[in-house]
Every structure is written in C-alpha cells, then in structure tokens.
Amino acid sequence: MHLHGGEVAEVARVVTQPAFIEECERRFIKVFGFAPSPEEVRSWKRSWPALMSALCNAGLGELRVLLEYSLPATGERIDALVIGETADGQLCTVVIELKQWTSAQTTPLRPGMAKIGQRTVQHPARQVRGYVRYLEDWVARDEIPLLTRGITVLHDAGPELIRQLRAGVARGAAAEFPLLGRDDLAAEPSREALAERMGCAALRPAEQESVKAFLDAEHRPSPALLTRVGHLIEGNDALTLLGDQDLALQEVWHAVKASQEHGKRSTIVVTGGPGTGKTVIACRLLGDLCRERNANPRLLSPSGTLTRQLQRTVGDTSRGLIATFTNNIPAGVTANSVLLLDEAHRARTYPDYSHGAFPLTLGKLLNQASVAVLFLDEQQIVRPTEGVTLDELERHARDQGRYFCHIDLTTQFRCNGSSAYHRWIDQFLQPEGPAVPWSGSDYDLAVIGDPDQFTDWVSSHTDNRLTARITAGFCWPWKSPDTPPLRPEVEITWSRPDGPRTWIRPWNARMERPDLDHPHVPARPFWATDEGGHEQVGCIYTAQGMEYAYNVVVIGKDLVRRGDKWVAQPHESRDPAFKDVSPDRYLRYALNSYRVLATRGTRGTRLYSTDDMTQAHLEALLPRHGRRPGQD
Numbered sequence: 001m002h003l004h005g006g007e008v009a010e011v012a013r014v015v016t017q018p019a020f021i022e023e024c025e026r027r028f029i030k031v032f033g034f035a036p037s038p039e040e041v042r043s044w045k046r047s048w049p050a051l052m053s054a055l056c057n058a059g060l061g062e063l064r065v066l067l068e069y070s071l072p073a074t075g076e077r078i079d080a081l082v083i084g085e086t087a088d089g090q091l092c093t094v095v096i097e098l099k100q101w102t103s104a105q106t107t108p109l110r111p112g113m114a115k116i117g118q119r120t121v122q123h124p125a126r127q128v129r130g131y132v133r134y135l136e137d138w139v140a141r142d143e144i145p146l147l148t149r150g151i152t153v154l155h156d157a158g159p160e161l162i163r164q165l166r167a168g169v170a171r172g173a174a175a176e177f178p179l180l181g182r183d184d185l186a187a188e189p190s191r192e193a194l195a196e197r198m199g200c201a202a203l204r205p206a207e208q209e210s211v212k213a214f215l216d217a218e219h220r221p222s223p224a225l226l227t228r229v230g231h232l233i234e235g236n237d238a239l240t241l242l243g244d245q246d247l248a249l250q251e252v253w254h255a256v257k258a259s260q261e262h263g264k265r266s267t268i269v270v271t272g273g274p275g276t277g278k279t280v281i282a283c284r285l286l287g288d289l290c291r292e293r294n295a296n297p298r299l300l301s302p303s304g305t306l307t308r309q310l311q312r313t314v315g316d317t318s319r320g321l322i323a324t325f326t327n328n329i330p331a332g333v334t335a336n337s338v339l340l341l342d343e344a345h346r347a348r349t350y351p352d353y354s355h356g357a358f359p360l361t362l363g364k365l366l367n368q369a370s371v372a373v374l375f376l377d378e379q380q381i382v383r384p385t386e387g388v389t390l391d392e393l394e395r396h397a398r399d400q401g402r403y404f405c406h407i408d409l410t411t412q413f414r415c416n417g418s419s420a421y422h423r424w425i426d427q428f429l430q431p432e433g434p435a436v437p438w439s440g441s442d443y444d445l446a447v448i449g450d451p452d453q454f455t456d457w458v459s460s461h462t463d464n465r466l467t468a469r470i471t472a473g474f475c476w477p478w479k480s481p482d483t484p485p486l487r488p489e490v491e492i493t494w495s496r497p498d499g500p501r502t503w504i505r506p507w508n509a510r511m512e513r514p515d516l517d518h519p520h521v522p523a524r525p526f527w528a529t530d531e532g533g534h535e536q537v538g539c540i541y542t543a544q545g546m547e548y549a550y551n552v553v554v555i556g557k558d559l560v561r562r563g564d565k566w567v568a569q570p571h572e573s574r575d576p577a578f579k580d581v582s583p584d585r586y587l588r589y590a591l592n593s594y595r596v597l598a599t600r601g602t603r604g605t606r607l608y609s610t611d612d613m614t615q616a617h618l619e620a621l622l623p624r625h626g627r628r629p630g631q632d
Contacts, residue, residue: 001031003068007205008082009061012052021045024067032070047098050155050185051080057187058195060084062205071134072219072331073320078131083211084203086147091210094199095131095150097124102156104165107516111168115516118483122513124152125169128177130319137225138320138332139217146214149199150177157181220332221321226290226297228317233287236313241284244411245277249284252373255405256289256338259371266403267366268373269344269393273422274599275414278375279545282342283310285373286321289338296337300325300365302346302386304512306545308525329365337369343545344374345381347388358396362388367400379426382540382593383577384585414547414602418443425598428621429591432565437621444550444604447618448625451492451503454552454606457625462534467548469528470505471538471597473590474575475556475610478539482510484518490537492554492610508536528600540593543600551601555609559590561617566591 003024004011014020021044028036048067055061064083071077080096105115112126122130128150140146154162162181169175180197187194195201233239241249252268259266272278282299289297299322301307307324314322323330325341326348333339341347347362366372374393381387390406397404415421420440427436438445448454454470461468472490480487486506493502508527515521522530527538528546537554557572568587570578578586598605606625609615 001070001072002066002081003028003031005064005066007061008052008055008063008065011048011065011067012056012061015048015052028068043098043100046100047079047153047155051096051098051153054153054155054185054194054198055082055200057185057191058198058200059191060195060198060200060203063200063203064206064211071131071138073138073323074134075328076131082198082200082203083206083214084200085206085210087202087204089207090145090147091206091214092147092149092203093135093214094203095128095135095148096198097128097131097150097152099124099152099154100156101154101161102158103161105516106164106168108168109519110514110516111172113514113516114165114168120483120511120513120515123168124154124165125175125177125179126172128152130316132177133317134320137222137317138219139214141217141222144213144217151197151199152177152179153185153198154179154181155185159183218332218334220296220334225317225321226295229314229321230287230290232315232317233283233290236283239280239283239287239313241277241280244409245281248277248407248409249281251405251407252281252285253288255403256285256371256373259403260336260338264403265369265401266371266405267393267397268371268405268407269390270373270375270407270409271377271390272375272409273377273379273426274596275422275547275602276409276411278377278409279306279310279342282340282373282375283314285338285340290321294336296332296334297321297340298323298330298333298337299340299342300330301342301545302326302348303343303545305525305528305542306343308512309529309546312526325365327361329361329368333365333368335368335370338371339365339369339373341365341372341374343380344376344388344393345378346386346544348386358392358399359388363396366396366402379592380544380596382544382589382596383575384581384589385577415599415605416443416603421445422599425595429566429595429598431587431591434564435617435621438623445622446606446625447615447622448552448606448608450494450496450501451608452501453625454608455503457606458534458550458552461550466550466603467529468534468550468552469538469543469548469600470534470536470552470554471540471543471600472554473556473558473573473593473597474539475558475572476507477574478507480506480510483515484509484511484521486521486536490554505535505537508533508538508542540596544596547600547602549601549603551598551605553594553597553605553607555594555607555611555614557611558586559594559614560609560611561614 066081069078069081079098082094084092112123132148132150135148165179255268286299289295304324310322394404421443458468476490488504488506491504511523514523520532522533527533560567568583568590570581570586
C-alpha cells in the first residue's frame with residue numbers, strides 16, 4: 001500500500017497545491033484506517049516539494065515515486081520510494097527518508113540514536129538500513145529480483161549537522177546509506193552527480209509489468225531471512241530447552257507436522273505457570289520452522305516489552321517475524337503459516353471477553369493460519385480488557401472445524417526451580433482459606449521490614465552485578481512525562497522508633513527507546529534487564545513476561561488480608577483499567593497481578609505490604625529478612 005504514486009515530474013507539478021495535500025489526507029484515512037497527525041501533514045508540505053525539486057534537478061523526472069509506502073509486517077512506512085531500472089534491466093528501488101532537521105544531539109556512547117528536541121529517535125541512516133533490509137527480506141524473491149538502495153534527505157540541514165550525523169555511523173553498517181543535506185541537493189557539478197548522490201545514477205524508467213509485480217508482491221519472509229533467524233536461534237544458549245520444555249516442543253512439532261502434511265488446520269494450546277518455559281519453546285519452534293521449506297512462521301506477543309526483548313535476543317534480523325499483536329492482523333500470513341502466540345492470556349478482548357462471542361481480532365488471526373500455537377497461563381490475566389481461556393480456545397477450534405490439542409507444562413525453571421515455592425505462592429494467593437507458613441529451603445523467600453531494608457537488599461545484589469528489581473501494585477499515581485526526568489511518585493511512609501520515615505521512588509520510564517540525556521534510565525522494554533532499572537519501581541505491565549535474579553514485591557492497599565481471606569479495595573488502585581470495577585471482580589485481577597510479580601525472581605524474593613494487618617500476616621508466614629527459618 002502507498003498514499004500516492006506517479007512519475008516524479010507529474011508529482012512535482014501537483015505537490016505544492018493545497019488540493020493535493022487535502023486529497024492525500026482523505027486518502028490516508030482510506031488506505032491506512034486512521035487520520036494523519038497535523039505534524040505529519042506539515043512534514044508533507046515541507047519535505048515533498050524539496051524532494052521532488054531535487055529529483056527533477058537530477059534529471060529523474062521520468063522515474064516513478066511512491067509516497068508513504070507501507071511495510072505491513074512492521075507497521076512502518078517509507079517516506080518516499082523511487083522505482084527505476086538499471087541498464088541491465090533489473091528493477092531498483094531507492095528508499096528515501098525525509099527529515100526537516102536543522103539540529104540534532106548525538107553522542108558516541110549511542111551512535112545509533114539522535115535526539116531531536118525532547119525526542120530520542122533512531123539515527124536516520126540506521127532507519128534507512130532497516131527499510132532496505134525489509135525490502136530485501138520481505139519482497140525481493142526469485143520471481144521479483146530487486147536491487148535496493150537507501151538515502152536520507154535532510155533538506156534543511158547545513159554542513160555541520162550532516163558532518164555530525166555522518167560521524168555517528170562512520171564505522172557501522174549504516175555508513176553505506178548516504179545522508180544528504182541542503183548543500184548536497186544542488187545539481188553541482190552536474191545533474192548526473194546529483195543523481196548519483198541520490199542513489200539513482202543511470203536508472204531509467206522501469207517496465208510497467210515490473211512495477212506492477214512489485215506493487216502486487218505479497219510481503220512474506222524470504223528463505224534467506226528464515227535461514228538467518230533459524231541459525232541465530234539454534235546457536236543461542238539462552239534458548240536451550242530442558243526436560244519438560246523439550247518434550248513439549250516435540251509434542252507441538254509433531255502436531256504441526258501432522259497438520260501440514262494432512263492439510264488439517266489445528267489449534268494447539270500450551271499451558272503452564274511462570275517459568276515453565278513457554279517463551280523459550282516458542283522461540284525454538286520459530287527456529288525450527290524457519291528451516292522448513294516454504295515456511296511462513298510468525299512469533300507474536302500482545303506484550304510490546306516481551307517483543308522488544310525477544311528481538312534483542314534473536315537480533316535485528318528478526319524484524320517482522322517477531323512482532324507485537326494488538327488490534328491488527330500481521331501482513332503476509334497465509335494458509336500455510338504457523339502462528340506462535342506467546343502470552344496469549346494478554347491478548348486484547350476489548351471491550352470485555354466475558355460479554356460476548358470469541359474476540360473478533362484474535363479469532364481472525366487464528367483462522368487465517370494453518371496452525372496456531374498459543375502459550376497460555378490463565379492466572380496471568382490481569383485486566384478486564386485482556387484474557388482468553390483454555391475452554392474458550394477449545395470451543396473456538398471446534399466451531400471452526402480445527403483440530404485441537406492441549407499440552408500442559410508442569411516442570412518449572414524459574415524461582416530456582418522450586419516447585420515448593422510455586423505451590424506456596426499459589427496457595428498464599430487463594431481468595432480465602434487458611435494460609436500455610438513457608439517451610440521450603442530451595443528458594444530465598446522472606447518478609448522484609450521496611451523500604452530501607454529492601455533498598456539495601458537490592459543495592460547489594462546490583463553492586464555484585466546481579467539483576468534485582470522492585471515491583472509494586474498500581475497503587476500510586478503515574479503521571480511522569482514520556483521522557484526523563486522521572487517523577488518520584490511511589491511513596492511509602494512507615495513508623496520507626498525515631499519517628500516516621502518516607503521512601504520515594506519513580507515508576508519505570510514510559511519511553512520505548514533510551515534517552516540520550518539520561519543513559520542510566522532504561523527504556524520501558526528494558527527496565528528488567530538494563531543498568532539503572534533497580535532505581536525505579538516496575539508495575540505489572542512492565543514486569544509481566546520478564547525475569548531477574550532478585551525481586552521485591554510491594555503489596556499495596558488494593559489487596560489486604562482480613563482474617564482468612566483476601567479483600568480487594570479497587571478504590572486504592574490508580575490503574576485506569578479498573579475504574580468503576582466492583583471489589584468482587586477486582587479481586588481476581590489483583591491476586592493474579594501479585595502472583596505475576598511474585599514469580600519474577602529466579603533466585604530470591606522479598607515481600608512487603610503497606611497495610612499493617614497484611615504485613616503482620618506476612619510476618620506470621622515467612623522468615624524475617626536476614627534471619628534463617630526457625631531463628632528467633
């Protein structure tokens with residue numbers, strides 16, 4: 001899909017006309033399903049005329065240009081794509097990223113980034129490299145031989161900014177993608193020199209049949225991309241399977257092969273609690289599928305945090321194969337596709353999965369593929385607008401004539417592999433009934449007395465280069481801006497013999513990318529793993545799906561213990577997802593949320609409650625921090 005296409009000279013004649021821009025705004029809504037932002041429309045008005053002028057000055061008026069060309073597997077768009085043909089008849093596309101920058105902040109510490117005003121963004125040369133790689137990996141195939149180049153046009157940028165940006169990628173792979181400033185867009189010493197700078201040297205108009213084949217091409221992963229990803233996963237020790245994980249992988253793989261060989265569509269659900277290896281199995285399946293002939297797999301997750309972590313683990317080459325699933329069906333999924341949906345319990349079911357039929361978008365996703373493998377833990381459903389159950393998935397499969405298979409994982413590898421701890425936390429967070437004191441010896445679990453103590457505990461581990469994090473229920477406001485500095489909003493006051501004391505920390509950052517001015521404040525997807533995350537408090541939506549060595553869980557006043565049962569107090573929650581939710585209904589989500597938070601630590605956990613009666617309940621069940629079980 002694209003917003004507008006035509007010969008360069010033709011587009012140049014109309015691009016400055018208000019009626020053309022207005023028509024593009026209307027078409028944008030029709031093509032992409034939402035309205036362009038005012039900032040985007042302003043950028044069209046500034047950048048499109050500058051680009052068309054430069055292309056015409058380079059004698060490229062007869063080439064074809066596409067404006068706002070969509071890359072469906074990523075949800076991104078190329079600002080402009082020039083299409084031509086080389087002297088030997090090969091189709092050639094030139095990716096052009098347009099920027100209105102006149103200044104930017106860069107640092108050698110993060111050469112792949114730049115800061116524009118208050119926004120930290122990807123370096124434009126790396127951005128272009130990603131677009132070029134996408135076209136090579138998702139469009140170029142034997143039936144569509146394609147040569148792809150890329151440039152960035154910064155039509156307002158002076159020589160100093162261009163030198164600065166070029167220095168930022170001088171030694172990297174992105175150096176092969178030129179950055180052109182204001183002075184580079186002049187046709188000097190010749191039109192041919194400008195055409196070469198713009199990546200279009202010696203290009204001639206492409207044959208209509210070739211252009212049509214390109215525009216009609218299905219965006220799907222190339223064999224080369226699948227091979228690369230398969231090798232990366234195969235050689236990644238972090239994705240090694242053990243015990244139950246490998247048995248489950250084999251069961252899923254046999255079901256997948258049977259479905260592929262006999263043409264029977266199937267839905268496979270893999271259930272298991274925290275740490276049972278669902279994500280690792282999903283990644284290994286992706287690696288195996290990538291090595292299959294005619295494969296077209298996808299690994300999806302409703303969690304953007306998990307998606308970013310997986311992409312980092314597998315590498316940038318996985319772009320498009322590993323993606324976030326929200327309200328849109330990924331591009332290029334066909335009847336032979338195998339879909340792996342990790343954290344299926346977080347799939348959006350808006351407005352409320354309990355008030356109607358099977359979720360529409362999720363149903364379309366499952367029906368589109370030959371095989372759908374969903375990894376599920378119903379006890380990790382933590383908000384009203386998310387969550388699908390095993391029973392619902394089985395009914396949907398039967399209704400659609402799909403074979404259904406359920407695989408349950410029992411062995412878990414998180415929390416030091418302690419089955420005793422998982423059984424204890426499950427019983428501890430039952431809505432009502434007697435609580436059992438912790439008597440295990442294979443997991444470091446204790447109640448901690450106050451925030452000063454758990455701050456020291458976390459710091460002692462991070463000083464030893466171990467990951468340790470503080471998490472809390474969503475019981476404090478979260479109004480920090482998208483970029484640092486963060487506001488200290490999680491505030492706990494407690495009594496000491498020398499008087500009251502107050503502890504304050506910020507929530508984790510909202511931003512998706514690191515901020516150049518605050519290198520020790522990790523972006524939200526990397527709060528659990530990157531340096532500095534221990535200085536912020538993680539919420540359920542950031543911590544879910546992640547793990548770290550040592551874990552503090554602050555139980556807020558939204559969940560308190562009264563007698564032999566838990567009592568939900570939704571009015572104490574600051575989570576907008578629970579506005580006007582009744583206490584009875586909120587209880588399930590609160591118990592699930594704290595269960596998720598309490599199962600992030602691989603080596604040890606400390607529990608603390610801001611409610612005095614609940615803290616006393618913890619102290620009756622758990623050894624005190626710093627003391628061994630049974631010690632006075």
